[in-house]
Amino acid sequence: MIRLKAWLLSPWLTVRCQMLLGAIFVIAAFPKLMDPPGFAKAMHAYKLFPAWGIHPAALLMPWLELITGTLLALGLWVRTTTLWISALLVAFILSLSINLARHHPVDCGCFTTQEKPKTESERLNDMRWVILRDLGMLLLAAQILTAQRAKSKMEANTPVSSGR
Amino acid sequence: MRLPTSIPAQTAALLAITGLCALLANAVAGPRRHLAWFATPMTAPPIAPLIAEPISATIPAAIPTPAQPTPALPTPAQFPKAPTLKPTPSEVPTPQTPSQPVREIASAEAWAVFQAGAPFLDARRSADFEAGHIKGAFNLSVWESTLDEHLVEFEAKTNRPPEAPLVLYCSGGGCEDSHLLASRLFKMGYRNLLIYRDGYPDWQANGRPVAAGAK
Numbered sequence A: 001m002i003r004l005k006a007w008l009l010s011p012w013l014t015v016r017c018q019m020l021l022g023a024i025f026v027i028a029a030f031p032k033l034m035d036p037p038g039f040a041k042a043m044h045a046y047k048l049f050p051a052w053g054i055h056p057a058a059l060l061m062p063w064l065e066l067i068t069g070t071l072l073a074l075g076l077w078v079r080t081t082t083l084w085i086s087a088l089l090v091a092f093i094l095s096l097s098i099n100l101a102r103h104h105p106v107d108c109g110c111f112t113t114q115e116k117p118k119t120e121s122e123r124l125n126d127m128r129w130v131i132l133r134d135l136g137m138l139l140l141a142a143q144i145l146t147a148q149r150a151k152s153k154m155e156a157n158t159p160v161s162s163g164r
Numbered sequence B: 001m002r003l004p005t006s007i008p009a010q011t012a013a014l015l016a017i018t019g020l021c022a023l024l025a026n027a028v029a030g031p032r033r034h035l036a037w038f039a040t041p042m043t044a045p046p047i048a049p050l051i052a053e054p055i056s057a058t059i060p061a062a063i064p065t066p067a068q069p070t071p072a073l074p075t076p077a078q079f080p081k082a083p084t085l086k087p088t089p090s091e092v093p094t095p096q097t098p099s100q101p102v103r104e105i106a107s108a109e110a111w112a113v114f115q116a117g118a119p120f121l122d123a124r125r126s127a128d129f130e131a132g133h134i135k136g137a138f139n140l141s142v143w144e145s146t147l148d149e150h151l152v153e154f155e156a157k158t159n160r161p162p163e164a165p166l167v168l169y170c171s172g173g174g175c176e177d178s179h180l181l182a183s184r185l186f187k188m189g190y191r192n193l194l195i196y197r198d199g200y201p202d203w204q205a206n207g208r209p210v211a212a213g214a215k
Helices: A002-008 A011-034 A036-045 A051-073 A078-101 A120-157 B007-028 B107-115 B126-131 B147-158 B177-187 B199-205
Strands: B102-105 B120-122 B166-169 B193-196
Touching: A011 A036, A011 A051, A011 A078, A011 A120, A036 A051, A051 A078, A051 B007, A078 A120, A078 B007, B102 B107, B107 B166, B107 B193, B107 B199, B120 B177, B166 B177, B166 B199, B177 B193, B193 B199
Parallel strands: B102 B193, B120 B166, B166 B193
Antiparallel strands: none
8 A cells, every 4th residue: 555655656657647747738739729719619619608708718728728738748837837737627627517417518629629510419428528538637637736745745854964 | 037936926927928928829810810809799689499380481582671679589598499391392481570680590491592692691610611611602700800801891792781681500500600690790780680500511411502612
């Protein structure tokens, strides 16, 4: 058990989680950066956001994804970027869950802004899978944050050398 | 230069960089990629949903109708699931009802109105329009910043009275772009807006005249 915990918090695993999560966010950002009107349309389909907020969100969110993803993959500002990525993931999960609960099928708009011809049940099924995928990514973020906290604790408990 | 180390300072820097990048990218974006930072909220006007039974009548294209107050009708989100009409040779178009300045139409009526020469407005993205559209349609993509410019062009080209019928379409199914375009045209004073509910996929499936490329 202790060995499993040590492995789960190991720098080896943390670096891989950072790179994977960062890369996913960078890849997800590109189609939205290439087509902000398409992303605004995808957001409008969720029927959750006020009309005045859709355009600014469609312009800012892809850049936030790209910058946080790049910094995380490079191991810079890890705690801050992971917290932002977690916040975004929670927002995605909530948005999809609300629409799933009210039986309103939407295209996720996560990795593409193109609409795909799908039936209502296919869309609803996809939404369930996307929620599961986002929960998986949230687990990666949890690993990074927990490992960061453990590292900070360890550093705080390490006695400072006298310099002799 | 010292980099920020605390979470609030890093957050502030992150948001500042994000905002700056978005501003710059949007400023240099071409017309298809450009998105206005603050758009006028588009809410659908009262729309009469599609009625299943066909009504025998004449083609509505030539009948200008005065605008009249409309009773409260469901918004697109509350539409009842109306069965789709299958066009048959014996079917004739439904008439323009004066009390319905914006209403949904089925496949057969769309075809009849097309034959009568009413303009078709394509609310889909310009890339979709270029890939294929109803022959003679105008592209008025509601999500692109070229909408205003295209609306002016359309009005100058057609110069139609507000009571003359206009057919709006998008991709059918759950697509709401034609409803959003109807909202815009309704605000501009158009009072005979026919939303082709099943849109371009249905038109194509019926083997009706299509064209490709930008207009």
